[in-house]
Amino acid sequence: xxxxxxxxxxxKTHQTTVSMEHxxxxxxxxxxxxxxTQLFYCSEGEGPPLVFIYGLACSSLHWTxxxxxxxxxxxxxxxxxxxxxxxEVPKDLDTLNVTQMALxxxxxxxxxxIKEAVFLGHSMGVNIxxxxxxxxxETLKGLVLANGTARRPFETIFRTNxxxxxxxxxAQIHRFLPRVVEMAWNAQKSSMIAKRLIGFGGFNTRLSSxxxxxxxxxxxxxxxxxxxxxxxxxxxxxxxxxYLHRIEAPTMIISGTKDLITPSEQQELIAQLMPxxxxxxxxxxxxxxxxxxPELVNFKIRxxxxxxxxxxxxx
Numbered sequence: 001x002x003x004x005x006x007x008x009x010x011x012k013t014h015q016t017t018v019s020m021e022h023x024x025x026x027x028x029x030x031x032x033x034x035x036x037t038q039l040f041y042c043s044e045g046e047g048p049p050l051v052f053i054y055g056l057a058c059s060s061l062h063w064t065x066x067x068x069x070x071x072x073x074x075x076x077x078x079x080x081x082x083x084x085x086x087x088e089v090p091k092d093l094d095t096l097n098v099t100q101m102a103l104x105x106x107x108x109x110x111x112x113x114i115k116e117a118v119f120l121g122h123s124m125g126v127n128i129x130x131x132x133x134x135x136x137x138e139t140l141k142g143l144v145l146a147n148g149t150a151r152r153p154f155e156t157i158f159r160t161n162x163x164x165x166x167x168x169x170x171a172q173i174h175r176f177l178p179r180v181v182e183m184a185w186n187a188q189k190s191s192m193i194a195k196r197l198i199g200f201g202g203f204n205t206r207l208s209s210x211x212x213x214x215x216x217x218x219x220x221x222x223x224x225x226x227x228x229x230x231x232x233x234x235x236x237x238x239x240x241x242x243y244l245h246r247i248e249a250p251t252m253i254i255s256g257t258k259d260l261i262t263p264s265e266q267q268e269l270i271a272q273l274m275p276x277x278x279x280x281x282x283x284x285x286x287x288x289x290x291x292x293x294p295e296l297v298n299f300k301i302r303x304x305x306x307x308x309x310x311x312x313x314x315x
Contacts, residue, residue, distance in 0.1 A: 024071045031111045033082070033104050035095060040086035041079040041108045045071030047312040048141075049114050052078040053105065055123025056235065057220045057228055059085050061212065062122050065294035066301065073312040077117070079108050081128075083227045085219070096227065097234035098124070102131035109139065118310050120144040120301070122290065123262065124153070126270075130240045133247045140249035142308045144301060147259055147287050149266035150273070151239040154232075157261055201260055204284055207292040244273035251277045252304045254297065256285025 024045040030038045042060070050070055052063040060067065060078045067076045080087035082104055083096050090096065105128065109117070118141045121129035126148025133140055149156065203213055220228075251274050255267035264281070271279040280300050282289040290297045305311055 031108050033090075033107050035090060035092065037082050037090040037095070037104075038088040039079055039082060039104050039108060041077065041112070043112065044076045045074055047074040048310050049075045049077055049117040051105075051109070051114070051117045051119045052076060053119070053121040053125035053128050054078075054081070055121075055125045056231060057084070057223050058123070058216070059219050061215055061219070062288060063120065063290065066120070066290055066298060069294070069298045070301070077109075077112065077114070079105065083231065084223070089224075089227060093227065093230040094234075096231045098127045098131050098238055101128045102135055105132050106136055115139065116141050118142045118144065118305065118308065120146070121148065122146045123148055123287065124235060126150075127153075127235070127238055127240065130244070130247070133249060134243055137248065140247075141310055142304065143247070143249050143251040144254065144304060145251060145267075145270060146254040146297075147256055147262050147267070147285075147289060148253075148270065149262045150241045150244055150270050151266075152236060153238065153262065154236045156263055156266060202287045204256075204258055204286040204288075204292045207284065208286070208288060209291070212288075212291050241269070241273060244270060244277075245275060247274055248276065250304075250308060252300070253277055253279050254282060254285075254289055254300065255279060256282050256287060256289040256292070258284055259287045259289070261287035 025043075027043040028041065030040055033039055044067060052060065052067060054060060054062045059080070063078065067078065070076055081101050083089045083093075116139055119129050119132070121127075121144070123146075126145045127150070129143060129145065130150060133143065202216070205213070253267045253271045253274075255264045257264060267279060271277040282293060282296060282300075285292050285297075
């Protein structure tokens with residue numbers, strides 16, 4: 001006997017069928033941050049906790065194959081970042097920054113009474129976890145940092161700083177012509193050009209599912225560009241390289257050899273600066289290695305968990 005299980009709107013848009021014998025325990029709810037912003041969280045499965053954090057303008061889709069795999073034996077916890085999906089947009093848009101999102105994560109984990117976990121972050125989720133690790137090192141059993149950069153992310157997209165200039169130009173246009181920008185932004189949903197450009201830049205289109213790319217484009221288009229630009233404004237100046245040496249937790253750094261958004265030398269730098277960082281390369285992996293090659297990434301994560309002895313009693 002099987003049952004169709006669907007995650008909440010704003011988290012994942014496609015259904016998975018799981019055996020009733022292995023049906024995960026699902027808990028979800030809202031946590032109020034210190035500034036009143038409501039934050040959505042979800043916990044799937046039982047066992048040692050794994051905490052998943054996605055990146056800028058993304059959703060839990062970016063970890064969906066890992067959550068579906070590991071929730072059979074682990075407690076997989078994820079949250080929607082403020083301003084994203086099922087979480088509220090804060091009244092003060094200046095709180096859409098990496099430090100505040102790390103504080104939000106701490107609030108959610110306090111609510112769930114999580115004392116220790118393995119944390120997995122992708123893209124901007126890497127930066128959120130770096131901040132969180134500096135705030136609450138006692139809760140870290142280990143870290144998995146996928147396709148991230150510790151410093152000024154827009155300096156190195158496509159190995160050029162032109163993207164940084166483009167974002168600043170986009171912000172200026174939005175300042176004077178907000179309605180025009182919002183109309184163009186929303187048009188991404190149905191634009192084949194946008195889908196191909198985003199697919200080419202962020203995914204290995206020979207490996208990733210077209211549905212995954214389509215859902216990501218739609219999620220980006222659904223976000224108000226004012227919110228996106230507020231996050232970019234803070235994110236573009238982010239630099240944690242002076243602090244990486246303070247993070248003592250065992251860390252696996254995942255690097256896609258075909259990542260155009262955060263090129264592999266950025267992950268190499270993190271591995272060099274972290275005392276217990278180990279670099280794992282994924283051949284042909286794009287910026288979304290965990291969507292391109294989920295089985296391989298799951299294997300690497302599983303091996304890392306085994307090394308940490310972070311495994312369930314009855315796997």
